[in-house]
Amino acid sequence: MTVHxxxxxxxxxxxxxxxxxxxxxxxxxHGLQRVVAIGSLVVSLVVEALILVSTWDxxxxxxxxxxxxxxxxxxxxxDQLSSLMLVVSTVVSLAVLVYATGQGVADxxxxxxxxxxxxxxxxxxxxxxxxxxxxDLFNLYVGFEILLTASYVLMTMGGTAxxxxxxxxxxxxxxxxxxxxxITIAMIYAATGTIxxxxxxxxxxxxxxxxxxxxxxxxxxxxxxxxxxxxxxxWLPDSYPTASAPxxxxxxxxxxxxxxxxxxxxxxxxxxxxxxxxxxxxxxxxTMVVGILGALAQIDIKRMLSFTLISHIGYMVFGVxxxxxxxxxxxxxxxxxxxxxxxxxxxVAGLIERRGGSTNVDRxxxxxxxxxxxxxxxxxPALNLGGIPPFSGFLGKTGLxxxxxxxxxxxxxxxxxxxxxVSLLTLLAMIRVWNRVFLRAPxxxxxxxxxxxxxxxxxxxxxxxxxxxxxxxGRFSGKGDIRLMSPSMLGATASLVVVGVALTVFxxxxxxxxxxxxxxxxxxxxxxxxxxxxxxxxxxxVEVAP
Numbered sequence: 001m002t003v004h005x006x007x008x009x010x011x012x013x014x015x016x017x018x019x020x021x022x023x024x025x026x027x028x029x030h031g032l033q034r035v036v037a038i039g040s041l042v043v044s045l046v047v048e049a050l051i052l053v054s055t056w057d058x059x060x061x062x063x064x065x066x067x068x069x070x071x072x073x074x075x076x077x078x079d080q081l082s083s084l085m086l087v088v089s090t091v092v093s094l095a096v097l098v099y100a101t102g103q104g105v106a107d108x109x110x111x112x113x114x115x116x117x118x119x120x121x122x123x124x125x126x127x128x129x130x131x132x133x134x135x136d137l138f139n140l141y142v143g144f145e146i147l148l149t150a151s152y153v154l155m156t157m158g159g160t161a162x163x164x165x166x167x168x169x170x171x172x173x174x175x176x177x178x179x180x181x182x183i184t185i186a187m188i189y190a191a192t193g194t195i196x197x198x199x200x201x202x203x204x205x206x207x208x209x210x211x212x213x214x215x216x217x218x219x220x221x222x223x224x225x226x227x228x229x230x231x232x233x234x235w236l237p238d239s240y241p242t243a244s245a246p247x248x249x250x251x252x253x254x255x256x257x258x259x260x261x262x263x264x265x266x267x268x269x270x271x272x273x274x275x276x277x278x279x280x281x282x283x284x285x286x287t288m289v290v291g292i293l294g295a296l297a298q299i300d301i302k303r304m305l306s307f308t309l310i311s312h313i314g315y316m317v318f319g320v321x322x323x324x325x326x327x328x329x330x331x332x333x334x335x336x337x338x339x340x341x342x343x344x345x346x347x348v349a350g351l352i353e354r355r356g357g358s359t360n361v362d363r364x365x366x367x368x369x370x371x372x373x374x375x376x377x378x379x380x381p382a383l384n385l386g387g388i389p390p391f392s393g394f395l396g397k398t399g400l401x402x403x404x405x406x407x408x409x410x411x412x413x414x415x416x417x418x419x420x421x422v423s424l425l426t427l428l429a430m431i432r433v434w435n436r437v438f439l440r441a442p443x444x445x446x447x448x449x450x451x452x453x454x455x456x457x458x459x460x461x462x463x464x465x466x467x468x469x470x471x472x473x474g475r476f477s478g479k480g481d482i483r484l485m486s487p488s489m490l491g492a493t494a495s496l497v498v499v500g501v502a503l504t505v506f507x508x509x510x511x512x513x514x515x516x517x518x519x520x521x522x523x524x525x526x527x528x529x530x531x532x533x534x535x536x537x538x539x540x541x542v543e544v545a546p
Contacts, residue, residue, distance in 0.1 A: 004054060004061070005047075005050040005051050005053065005054035006051055006054050006055060006061035006062075006063065006078045007063060008047045008050060008051055009051060009063045009076045009078050009133055010063060010065065010076060011043075011044070011047045012044055012047060012048055012051070012086055012090075012129040012133065013126050013129050013130045013133070015040050015043050015044045015047065016040055016041070016044060016122040016123070016125045016126035016129065017122070017123070017126045018040070019036055019037060019039070019040025019041075019122045020040075020118075020119040020120075020122035020123045020126070021119075022036050022040075023036050023037055023118045023119040023122065024119050027115045028115065030104075030115065033115065033118045034101045034104075034118065036118070037097055037101075037118040037121065037122055038094070038097055038098065038101065040122055041090060041093055041094040041097060041122075041125065042094065044090050044125070044129070045087070045090045045091065045094060048083065048086040048087045048090055049087055051078055051083045051086065052083040052084060052086070052087050054078075054083075055078055055079055055080055055083045056080070056513060056516070057516055058079075059079070059520060059526045059530060060077050060078065060079040060520060060526055060527045060530040060531070061077070061078045061079070061530065062075055062076070062077055062078070062135070062530050062531050063075065063076040063077075063078070070135070070196055070198065070199070070531045070532055071136075071194050071196035071198070071199035071531075071532065074135070074136065074139055075135035075136065075196070075198075075531055076133040076134070076135055077133065077134075077135040077197075077198075077527065077530070077531060078133065079517065079520050079527070080332075080513055080514075080516045080517035080520065081261070081264070081332055081517040081520075081521065082132045082133055084332065084336055084513060084514075084517065085132045085257070085261060085335070085336075086129055086132055086133070088336045088339050088340065089125070089128050089129070089132070089253075089254050089257075089339065090125065090129075091340070091496075091499060092249075092250065092253045092254065092339055092340060092343045092496060093121075093125050093128075093250060093254070095343070095347070095492045095493070095495055095496040095499075096246045096249050096250045096253075096343065096347065096492070097118075097121060097246075098488055098491070098492040098495075099245075099246050099249070099347055099350070099488070099489050099492035099493060100117065100121070100244075100246035101488060102486040102487070102488030102489040102491075102492065103244075103245070103246065103350075103486070103489055104117075105486060105488070116153060116157065117154070117157060120150045120153040120154050120157075121150070121154065121250075123146060123147075123149070123150040124146075124147050124150035124151060124154065124250070126146060126147075127143050127144070127145070127146030127147030127148070127149075127150060128143070128147050128254055128255075128258055129143075130142065130143035130146060131143030131144060131147065131258045131261070131262070132258070132261060134197075135196065135197055135198065135531060136195045136196045136197055137185045137188065137195040137197060137200075138185055138195050140262065141178070141181055141182060141185060143258075144178060144181070144226065144258070145178060147255065147258065148174050148178065151170075151174075151251065151255065152167065152170070152171055152174075154243065154247045154251075155167045155170055155239070155242075155243045155247060155251075157243075157244065157247070162242050163242050163243065166238050166239045166242045167239070167242075169235055169238065169239060170235060170239040173225060173235040174225075174226075176225070177222050177225035177226055178222075180218060180221060180222045180225075181219070181222035181223075183218070184215060184218040184219055184222060187214075187215060187218070188200065188204075188215055191207055191211060191215070192204060192207070196531070197265065197269055197270060197527075197531075198269075198527055198528040198530075198531035198532050199528075199531075199532065200269075200270055201269055201270065201272075201524055201527070201528050202528070204270055204271065212271065212275075213275070216266070216270075216271045216275070216276060217276075219262075219266050219270070220263065220266065220276070220280075223259045223262040223263045223266065224259070224263070224283070225259070226255070226256065226258065226259030226262070227256050227257075227259025227260045227262075227263060227313055227316075227317075228256045228259070228309070228310050228313055229283050229284075229287045229310075229313055229314070229317055230283065230286040230287040230290050230291070230310070230314075231286070233287070233291070233310045233313075236256075236306055236309070236310060237294065237303055237306040237307055237310070240252055240302070240306050240309075241300065241302035241303050241306055241359075244350075245346065245347065245349065245350025245351075245353065246347075246350070248302065248346050248349075248350075249343045249346035249347045249350065250343065252305070252306070252309050252342050252343060252346050253339045253340070253342050253343030253346070254339065254343075256309065256313060257335055257338070257339055260313065260316045260317075260320075260335060261335075263317070263320055264320055264328075264331070264521070267280075267320050267323065268323075268328070268521040268522065268524055269521075269524045269527060272524055274323065277321050277322075277323060278411065280317055280320060280321035281318070281321045281322075281411050281412065281415055282411075283314075283317055283321075284314045284315070284317035284318040284321055284415060285314070285318075285414065285415055285418050286314075287310060287311065287313055287314030287317060288311050288312075288314030288315065288318070288418055288419065288422045289311075289314075289418060289422065290310075290311075291307050291308065291309075291310035291311025291312070291313070291314060291422075292307070292308065292311040292422045292425045292426055292429070293425075294307035294310070294311075295307035295308045295311060295425075295426070295429045296425060296428070296429050299360055299361050299362055300359050300360050300361075301349045301352060301359040301360075301361065301433055301437070302346070302349050302359050304429060304433065305342070305345050305346055305349060308342075308385065308426055308429065308430075309342055311422060311426065312338055312342070312385070312426075314422070315331075315334055315338075315396075315397065315400060315419065316331055316334060316335055316338070318331075318400055318404070318415055318419065319331030319334065319400050319403065321415075322400075322403045322404060322407050322412065323522075324403050324406065324407070324522070325515075325518045325519060325521075325522045326399060326402060326403040326406060326518075327399075327400065327403030327404075327407075327518075328517070328518035328521050328522060329399060329511065329514040329515045329517070329518035330396055330397075330398075330399025330400045330402075330403060330514070331400070331518075332513075332514040332517045332518060333392070333395070333396045333399065333507075333510060333511055333514040334393075334396035334397070334399075334400065336503065336510070336514075337384075337392040337393060337395075337396050337500075337503050340496060340499050340500045340503060341381045341384050341385050341392075341393065341500050342385070343496060344377075344381040344493065344496045344497050344500055345378070345381050345382065345385065347489075347492065347493040347496065348374070348377050348378045348381070348493060350489075351371075351374055351377070351489060351490070351493060352364070352367065352374065352378070352437065354489075355367065355370070355371050355374060356437070361432075361433055361436045361437055364436065364437040365436065365437065365440045365441060366438075366440065366441060367437055367438045368438035368439055373490065373494075374490075375438045377490075377493050377494060377497055378433075378434065378437075378438070379434060379438075380497050380500065380501065381497055381500050382430035382431070382433070382434060383427075383430075384500055384501075384504075385426060385430060386423060386424075386426045386427030386430050386431075387423040387426070387427065388427065390504055391500075391501075391504050392500065392503035392504045392507060393423075395504065395507050395511075397419060397423060399511075400419065401416050401419060401420070404416040404419070
C-alpha cells in the first residue's frame with residue numbers, strides 16, 4: 001500500500017507544541033529543556049522532509065481536520081510552496097536553536113530566562129508552520145497570532161529598557177495589522193459566507209468590483225505590514241536589532257516571509273489577475289530602493305542588515321507583481337534563498353558582537369586576523385546576498401529579471417533596472433562592512449579599543465572592554481564584553497552558511513521544485529479541486545479524527 005506522507009502535515013504543528021509543553025514541565029532542568037527543544041525540531045524536520053518528497057511533483061494535497069469536509073471544516077493544504085517553506089523554516093529554526101543553546105551554555109545562562117526561551121521558540125515555530133499549512137483565512141490568522149504572541153515574549157526577553165521600548169512598538173504595529181486582518185476576514189465572511197480559501201477563489205469573483213478592490217487592498221495592507229514592505233516597514237529597523245542575536249536571526253529569516261507567503265496566496269488564489277499589478281510594482285520598487293538607501297546610511301551591522309532585509313522583500317513583491325510562471329518560480333526560489341542567507345548573516349553579526357564587543361563598524365577592525373573562520377562565515381553569505389554569480393542570490397535575481405523583461409512593460413523595465421542597481425548597492429553595503437570590520441588595521445578604527453585584539457584566556461568566558469560610554473541599549477557604543485564564541489555557535493552558523501551554498505549546488509532540483517510550485521500557483525483550479533473535490537486530486541483527502 002502506498003504511503004502518502006502528506007497525512008503527516010498536522011505533525012508539523014503538533015510536534016513543536018508538544019515540545020513546548022514538555023519544556024514547560026521541565027522548567028528548572030535546562031539541560032533536558034534543550035534536548036527536548038532540539039529533538040522536537042529534528043522530528044519536525046524529518047516529517048517535513050517526507051512531506052516535501054511526497055509533494056515534489058504532485059498537485060496540492062489536503063488533510064481534513066476533525067472529520068469535517070471543506071469548506072465547513074478546517075483543512076491543511078500541502079503543495080510544493082508550503083512544503084518547501086516548512087522545510088526551510090525548520091532548518092533555520094534548528095540552526096538558530098543550536099546557536100542559542102551554545103550561547104546560553106557559554107554565558108552560563110546568566111542572561112536568562114532560559115526556562116521561557118525554549119517553549120516560546122517552539123510555539124513560534126508551530127505558529128509559522130500552521131500559517132504555511134492553513135487552508136482558510138481564520139486558521140491563517142490563528143497561525144499569525146500564535147507566532148506573534150511567542151515573538152512578543154522573545155523580543156522583550158532580558159527586560160532591558162531598550163528592548164521593552166521597541167517591543168511596545170512591535171506589539172502595537174502587530175496588533176494593528178492583526179485587527180485589520182480580522183476585520184477583513186469578518187467582511188469577507190459577511191460578503192461570501194465562507195473563509196475557506198479554495199471556496200473563496202470562486203465566490204470573491206462574484207462580488208461587485210468595488211467590494212473586491214476594498215477587500216483585496218485590506219488584505220494586502222495587513223500582510224504588507226507583516227512582510228515589512230514600504231511604507232509599512234518603519235517598525236522593523238528599530239525592533240529587530242534590539243533583541244538577542246538568535247531572536248533577531250529567526251525573526252529576520254521567518255516572520256516577514258510568512259507575510260510574503262500570504263501575499264502570494266492572496267494574489268494567486270484569492271484575487272488572481274492583474275488588477276493591482278501596477279500598484280505592487282511601485283511598492284516593490286520603493287521597497288527595494290528605500291531599503292537599500294537606509295542600509296547604506298547605517299554604521300551598525302544589525303541595523304544595516306535590517307534595512308537590507310526590507311530591501312530584498314521588494315524582490316519578492318516584484319516577482320508576485322509580474323505574476324507569470326517564470327516570475328513565481330524565481331520568487332519561490334528567492335524566498336527560500338533569503339530565509340537562509342539573511343538568518344546566516346544575523347547569526348554572524350551575533351558572533352561579531354561577541355568577539356568584537358560591538359556591531360558598530362566604527363569600533364571594529366582586524367577581525368580577519370584574530371577570527372579568520374568568522375571572516376569566512378561573513379564573506380560567503382555577504383556575496384550571496386549581493387547577488388554575485390554563481391550563488392543562489394544571483395540565480396534567483398536572474399529569474400526575476402528575465403520575468404520582468406518578458407513582461408515587456410515600461411514599469412517592469414524600470415524594476416529590472418532598479419533590481420540591478422539595488423543588487424550592486426547591496427554588495428557595496430556588505431563589502432564596506434567587510435573592509436572596515438575584517439580587513440583594516442585596528443589602529444585605523446575611528447574609536448579603537450586596545451583590548452579588542454587581546455586573546456581570550458583559556459577557561460575565561462569573556463574579557464571586559466577597556467572603557468567608553470554606552471547608550472541605554474548598549475548597542476551603538478560598542479564598548480561591551482568580548483566573549484568566547486562557543487563551538488556550537490560557530491557550528492550552527494557554519495551549517496547554515498553551508499546550506500546557503502547548497503542552494504547553489506543543488507539549484508537544478510530546487511528550481512525544478514520551484515517550477516512545479518509556480519505551475520500550481522498559476523493554475524489555482526488545482527488547489528480548488530484538491531480541497532473541494534478530493535476525488536480529482538492526486539491524493540485523496542485524509543481525515544484526521546479530533
